[in-house]
Amino acid sequence: MRDHQLAVMARKDFDDAVRSKAVWVVSALFALIAILATYRISQINFPEGVPAGVVPKLVLVTLTNPITWIVPIIALVVGYMSVVGERRSGSLKLLLGLPFERGEIFVGKILGRTAVIGVSIAVGFVAMVVMIPVFVGLGAPGEFFVAILGLFVVTLLLGAVFTTLAVSVSALANTRRQAITTVFALFFVTHVAWTGVIQFLALPFGGVPRAGSGGWYLLLSYLSPTAAYTRVASLVFTNFPVPYPGIAMDGIGQRARIVESLQPTPFYLTEWFAVLTLLAWAVGAGLLAHAVFRNADLG
Amino acid sequence: MAAIETDALTRRYGEVVAVDSVDLTVEQGEVFGFLGPNGAGKSTLINMLLDYTPPTAGQARVFGHRTRGEAVDIRERVGVLPDAYQLYERLSGRRHLEFVVEARQADDDPDDVLARVGLDPADAERNAGDYSKGMAQRLVLGMALIGEPDLLILDEPSTGLDPNGIRLMRDIIREEVDRGATVFFSSHILGQVEAVCDRVGIMNEGRLIEVASLEEIRDAVGVGTTLHVTVDQQPDLTLSDLEAMDGVSNVRADGPELTMNLSDSTAKAKVINRLEDGGATVVDFETAESSLEELFAELIDEDETEAEVSA
Missing domain, CATH: 3.40.50.300 (P-loop containing nucleotide triphosphate hydrolases)
Structure with missing residues (x-):
């Protein structure tokens, strides 16, 4: 793949996708959710003696949960039509009449759409940066800005992963309907139902394990890309009172107890393993889709 | 290359x-x-x-x-x-x-x-x-x-x-x-x-x-310009005499009307001269360029007939 061709392709795709109304609707939704969540937390009465810098960070920690919903949805909305839409409309024939390899078209689209998601995420984060000082104050501004910047970067990674998943689905699909059904199923399985599925799978082995064992259960739980994101996000919140932020999907206590009982922390429960998990989703989907797209009949 | x-x-x-x-x-x-x-x-x-x-x-x-x-x-x-x-x-x-x-x-x-x-x-x-x-x-x-x-x-x-x-x-x-x-x-x-x-x-x-x-x-399909001529009486020549002329082919007669294919547009005047030399008066004539549409239809027809025969 040639850098120049990738850049040309990505820029075209960005220009095209960023003008889509759907992108702006979901971005506005993201900003709105950020504002509402911030407001809700500001209404909580914190006990005396909570350090000033903790509350704004607690807002960020709490926001990681809505982010695991809204960012994948934005990415899937922005990406699911990226290839199949051009294929069905015939504009792909214009692209393939130009000196692009199919791989350059595919990767260029992932880059272009990731940039669109980046803009969308930035809109949401700007809303947070504005609203958090208004609703809860900043406490320690330096710490807060480092934390929100860190969360922004980690969230970009989540956006990039789901964009790659969406563009991959789009490259694999033969029809728009297939693409939309598949991204919906993907979101449902990887986010909505993942924990439930893991719990179901655990049933024959005595259900959700108790403290002292069950590393395998947490391993499976954190293989979902959104759960992996919450693990990566905890890189940002070091020395924070909540030991495992964002893992409250099936009872924070139970998981935390398992983690605590597994000392030292096994490698597959580290944040860096979660980073690898996220990358593996993107790379795996991308390689699969590229292998099929390379030889697909696009006539 | x-x-x-x-x-x-x-x-x-x-x-x-x-x-x-x-x-x-x-x-x-x-x-x-x-x-x-x-x-x-x-x-x-x-x-x-x-x-x-x-x-x-x-x-x-x-x-x-x-x-x-x-x-x-x-x-x-x-x-x-x-x-x-x-x-x-x-x-x-x-x-x-x-x-x-x-x-x-x-x-x-x-x-x-x-x-x-x-x-x-x-x-x-x-x-x-x-x-x-x-x-x-x-x-x-x-x-x-x-x-x-x-x-x-x-x-x-x-x-x-x-x-x-x-x-x-x-x-x-x-x-x-x-x-x-x-x-x-x-x-x-x-x-x-x-x-x-x-x-x-x-x-x-x-x-x-x-x-x-x-x-x-x-040339292969034998079309070009089609000439229709109406004469007042039977000229003193046969259809094959006409067909022997350069650029003339596929001459057909229907009473006083003659139809033929010309591969060369200058053949038109020669045909008319020949008919008048033969003692007939040309009362009407018209030419039509055989369109490629016809040619095309003909080729495809031929192709399909051949396909049927070989099947």
């Missing part, structure tokens, strides 16, 4: 054979008209030349590059006006041209391209989603011309164009050939091919049934 060379190129879709073992060579510098009714397999063959569609058997080369595996080398040298495309409706016409200039690393000025294909610079600022079919066709033709490609592949280029647009298309094709380009264009309308092509290939039901110059095809 030929511009296009296919070797038993075949594409099947399940039971249907869209392109059936086509051997075709298009030399550099020629204008090749690719004819056939809708559904004959023209677009599928073009799709294989550009590697949109992989062949199920056989192979194709463009400027010596294999379509499978060397598609980018081919695309570097080919400008394409595809069939059934759609523009990026949220991007302006100008942005489309800029994109092609960047992708080809060419130095064309979008304004020159707009002028060449007759698009108003003000229209170029509008989103392509608002374009009429004719405007879209002009824009995509302009995109195909960027970077001086060595081969232009135009799939049904006259679609959506008004007569001015069609004339412009022809002029551009001639300019491109004068520059040294090869032009390969498909059409189901023969009149458009006739005006610009050196050679034509005719597809029907996936098979390439004829490749020849237009004259060769006319």
Whole structure:
């Protein structure tokens, strides 16, 4: 793949996708959710003696949960039509009449759409940066800005992963309907139902394990890309009172107890393993889709 | 090295054979008209030349590059006006041209391209989603011309164009050939091919049934100008006397009316002189150019009869 061709392709795709109304609707939704969540937390009465810098960070920690919903949805909305839409409309024939390899078209689209998601995420984060000082104050501004910047970067990674998943689905699909059904199923399985599925799978082995064992259960739980994101996000919140932020999907206590009982922390429960998990989703989907797209009949 | 060379190129879709073992060579510098009714397999063959569609058997080369595996080398040298495309409706016409200039690393000025294909610079600022079919066709033709490609592949280029647009298309094709380009264009309308092509290939039901110059095809099928003559009385000569004349063939008589095919338009006066020398007076005559439509219908008819016989 040639850098120049990738850049040309990505820029075209960005220009095209960023003008889509759907992108702006979901971005506005993201900003709105950020504002509402911030407001809700500001209404909580914190006990005396909570350090000033903790509350704004607690807002960020709490926001990681809505982010695991809204960012994948934005990415899937922005990406699911990226290839199949051009294929069905015939504009792909214009692209393939130009000196692009199919791989350059595919990767260029992932880059272009990731940039669109980046803009969308930035809109949401700007809303947070504005609203958090208004609703809860900043406490320690330096710490807060480092934390929100860190969360922004980690969230970009989540956006990039789901964009790659969406563009991959789009490259694999033969029809728009297939693409939309598949991204919906993907979101449902990887986010909505993942924990439930893991719990179901655990049933024959005595259900959700108790403290002292069950590393395998947490391993499976954190293989979902959104759960992996919450693990990566905890890189940002070091020395924070909540030991495992964002893992409250099936009872924070139970998981935390398992983690605590597994000392030292096994490698597959580290944040860096979660980073690898996220990358593996993107790379795996991308390689699969590229292998099929390379030889697909696009006539 | 030929511009296009296919070797038993075949594409099947399940039971249907869209392109059936086509051997075709298009030399550099020629204008090749690719004819056939809708559904004959023209677009599928073009799709294989550009590697949109992989062949199920056989192979194709463009400027010596294999379509499978060397598609980018081919695309570097080919400008394409595809069939059934759609523009990026949220991007302006100008942005489309800029994109092609960047992708080809060419130095064309979008304004020159707009002028060449007759698009108003003000229209170029509008989103392509608002374009009429004719405007879209002009824009995509302009995109195909960027970077001086060595081969232009135009799939049904006259679609959506008004007569001015069609004339412009022809002029551009001639300019491109004068520059040294090869032009390969498909059409189901023969009149458009006739005006610009050196050679034509005719597809029907996936098979390439004829490749020849237009004259060769006319001669082979025995059509050209048809002459109808009405005489007042039986002249003193036979039908075979007329048929023996240069450029005259297939003479038929129906009472006082004679019909014959002329391959040479100067034969008309000679026929009339001969009839009057024979003692008849020509009371009426008319000539009709046999259209390529007829010719085409005839070739396809022949092809289908042969297919039935061999089946």
